[in-house]
Amino acid sequence: MHVVSREEMRNIDQYTIAHIGLGGPVLMENAGRAVYAALEPDLKAGEQVTVVIGKGNNGGDGFVIARLLLDSEVCVSTWLVADPGKITGDAAYHMKAYLASGGKIMQVKDDQEGFRRQLEQAELIVDALLGTGVHGAPYPEYSAVISQINQSKAQVVSIDIPSGIPASGESFTHPAVIADRTLTLECPKLAQFVEHAARCFGTVHVLPIGIPRLAYRKAGVRREVRTRADVVRTLPVRDPFSHKGSHGKGLLIAGAAEMPGAAFFSAKAALRSGIGLLKVSVPDSIKPIIAGRLPETMFLSRDTISLEGLTGVAIGPGLGREHHVGLLVRRIVEESGAMPCVIDADGLFHLKNHLDLLRRRNVPAVLSPHSGEMAALMGMSVKDIESDRFTIAKMFAEKYHVYLVLKGKYTLVTAPDGRQVVNSTGNAALAKGGSGDVLTGILLAFLLQHKQMMDAACNAVYLHGAVADDLVGHTHSLLDVLATDVIDAIPPVLHRLYGDIGSR
Numbered sequence: 203m204h205v206v207s208r209e210e211m212r213n214i215d216q217y218t219i220a221h222i223g224l225g226g227p228v229l230m231e232n233a234g235r236a237v238y239a240a241l242e243p244d245l246k247a248g249e250q251v252t253v254v255i256g257k258g259n260n261g262g263d264g265f266v267i268a269r270l271l272l273d274s275e276v277c278v279s280t281w282l283v284a285d286p287g288k289i290t291g292d293a294a295y296h297m298k299a300y301l302a303s304g305g306k307i308m309q310v311k312d313d314q315e316g317f318r319r320q321l322e323q324a325e326l327i328v329d330a331l332l333g334t335g336v337h338g339a340p341y342p343e344y345s346a347v348i349s350q351i352n353q354s355k356a357q358v359v360s361i362d363i364p365s366g367i368p369a370s371g372e373s374f375t376h377p378a379v380i381a382d383r384t385l386t387l388e389c390p391k392l393a394q395f396v397e398h399a400a401r402c403f404g405t406v407h408v409l410p411i412g413i414p415r416l417a418y419r420k421a422g423v424r425r426e427v428r429t430r431a432d433v434v435r436t437l438p439v440r441d442p443f444s445h446k447g448s449h450g451k452g453l454l455i456a457g458a459a460e461m462p463g464a465a466f467f468s469a470k471a472a473l474r475s476g477i478g479l480l481k482v483s484v485p486d487s488i489k490p491i492i493a494g495r496l497p498e499t500m501f502l503s504r505d506t507i508s509l510e511g512l513t514g515v516a517i518g519p520g521l522g523r524e525h526h527v528g529l530l531v532r533r534i535v536e537e538s539g540a541m542p543c544v545i546d547a548d549g550l551f552h553l554k555n556h557l558d559l560l561r562r563r564n565v566p567a568v569l570s571p572h573s574g575e576m577a578a579l580m581g582m583s584v585k586d587i588e589s590d591r592f593t594i595a596k597m598f599a600e601k602y603h604v605y606l607v608l609k610g611k612y613t614l615v616t617a618p619d620g621r622q623v624v625n626s627t628g629n630a631a632l633a634k635g636g637s638g639d640v641l642t643g644i645l646l647a648f649l650l651q652h653k654q655m656m657d658a659a660c661n662a663v664y665l666h667g668a669v670a671d672d673l674v675g676h677t678h679s680l681l682d683v684l685a686t687d688v689i690d691a692i693p694p695v696l697h698r699l700y701g702d703i704g705s706r
């Protein structure tokens with residue numbers, strides 16, 4: 203499933219209309235019908251449904267929905283914020299069809315009191331005020347209606363996007379509808395994955411409206427949401443005659459005297475994720491603790507680290523910030539140029555002023571910062587990163603020729619060529635120390651087993667989140683999931699994914 207900016211969505215619509223020949227009114231009819239079909243199962247006879255309509259094509263969708271509601275058992279009332287005489291194009295076409303079907307239109311500006319009463323009675327509000335075409339803060343008459351909708355006790359369903367939200371995820375301070383549910387047309391817009399905007403969407407359902415895939419290709423969209431089907435299609439399948447050397451020989455350089463856990467989490471997660479052989483390098487002082495818990499690993503002393511015979515390396519979790527550690531990080535990044543190298547946590551800290559090392563590598567490195575680490579790498583604030591993460595991630599990955607795993611609620615993986623994949627799994631149970639270390643281990647193991655680095659990174663992030671979802675869905679709450687729980691719950695999730703592979 204693609205994820206688009208405002209401009210990309212406009213180009214996709216225009217291509218479909220101009221070159222595929224599906225007219226705007228057809229797409230609008232499809233959109234309205236898809237929304238009606240999504241609403242229908244929950245509609246109750248006699249229910250008060252208020253459709254609030256703006257001047258543009260989002261309002262046009264509203265007219266189609268209102269027309270279909272006319273023939274249902276609900277009581278529909280349709281309120282217009284704009285002047286009907288100013289409605290043009292496809293929206294005017296469907297306004298006419300609505301009126302000709304016996305529908306009535308009220309104008310908010312003509313009957314403010316009636317509108318207030320209507321919202322008080324309403325059980326369901328369909329928000330078709332503003333869609334992807336909004337620019338800047340909603341005009342005063344729209345803002346007033348938005349705040350009335352937000353004060354109402356009715357269920358609010360936004361069409362395409364909660365009205366007022368800038369679709370490309372730009373930061374904003376103006377009012378926007380806070381929906382209980384958003385019925386997104388055709389494909390998700392960037393704003394759905396950007397924190398401030400995302401909070402306004404409620405539950406999201408994406409409704410196809412019949413746009414062919416060719417239109418996405420023509421519009422040059424290279425951004426997707428990872429689905430379970432993508433993961434099942436790309437997980438590595440073991441050759442029955444394979445041996446331990448076939449599944450990667452990795453080295454994990456992690457841990458410090460005061461942070462032994464990080465090395466343990468990454469190592470155990472790598473083992474649970476299928477790595478063939480794992481060597482671990484921790485300071486001698488903590489080796490006995492780690493070795494006692496990880497009998498499956500071999501150990502390399504920090505002073506004699508060599509990459510010979512290895513096929514991949516991960517460096518960073520709990521490493522510490524001393525000067526000599528920085529030298530080690532830079533040496534490893536330079537010497538591992540011909541194999542995958544995951545850089546996380548303190549590894550990123552030490553790389554901050556040496557990012558050019560990344561460009562000299564033959565095999566792109568995989569960096570897995572959270573927003574704070576990304577902000578430090580870029581010399582920006584976390585707020586700046588969060589408000590423009592798609593653009594910043596793309597710029598960084600292209601500039602330094604890396605796979606960037608920008609972690610967060612919707613972890614975003616960006617390839618060196620700018621392709622982007624948004625992860626859809628995971629929950630706030632992962633907002634706890636150690637979760638990132640687990641991901642580093644999964645990343646290392648997957649990079650050494652997948653054919654394509656992008657698939658490896660995306661599948662690792664998907665699995666990490668899916669395990670947290672599985673735990674919270676069955677046995678845990680959002681509070682009590684530990685990094686060790688995530689590691690221990692990898693097997694049942696992988697088991698089910700591999701069960702599905704049987705039929706691929």
Ligand SMILES: NC(=O)C1=CN([C@@H]2O[C@H](COP(=O)(O)OP(=O)(O)OC[C@H]3O[C@@H](n4cnc5c(N)ncnc54)[C@H](O)[C@@H]3O)[C@@H](O)[C@H]2O)[C@@H](O)CC1
Nearest residue numbers: 215229230258259260332333334335336337339340341362
């Ligand atoms: N053929 C198409 O392009 C299709 C469009 N669709 C719908 O059309 C929407 C996009 O339509 P439009 O591009 O007409 O845009 P919108 O309906 O989102 O709104 C733009 C309209 O609002 C006005 N406007 C812009 N900024 C404003 C502001 N700050 N305050 C108040 N009014 C403002 C503009 O003058 C314009 O008339 C989508 O979100 C989707 O719901 C769907 O019907 C599918 C087909």
Ligand SMILES: Nc1ncnc2c1ncn2[C@@H]1O[C@H](COP(=O)(O)OP(=O)(O)O)[C@@H](O)[C@H]1O
Nearest residue numbers: 609610611628629630632633635636637638639
């Ligand atoms: N609210 C959340 N929803 C979904 N995933 C989350 C959330 N908070 C954190 N995560 C995930 O948990 C991991 C945390 O990584 P990180 O901050 O590096 O943790 P640590 O440094 O403690 O190991 C990331 O993969 C991140 O995407």
Ligand SMILES: [K+]
Nearest residue numbers: 332361363365
């Ligand atoms: K809307």
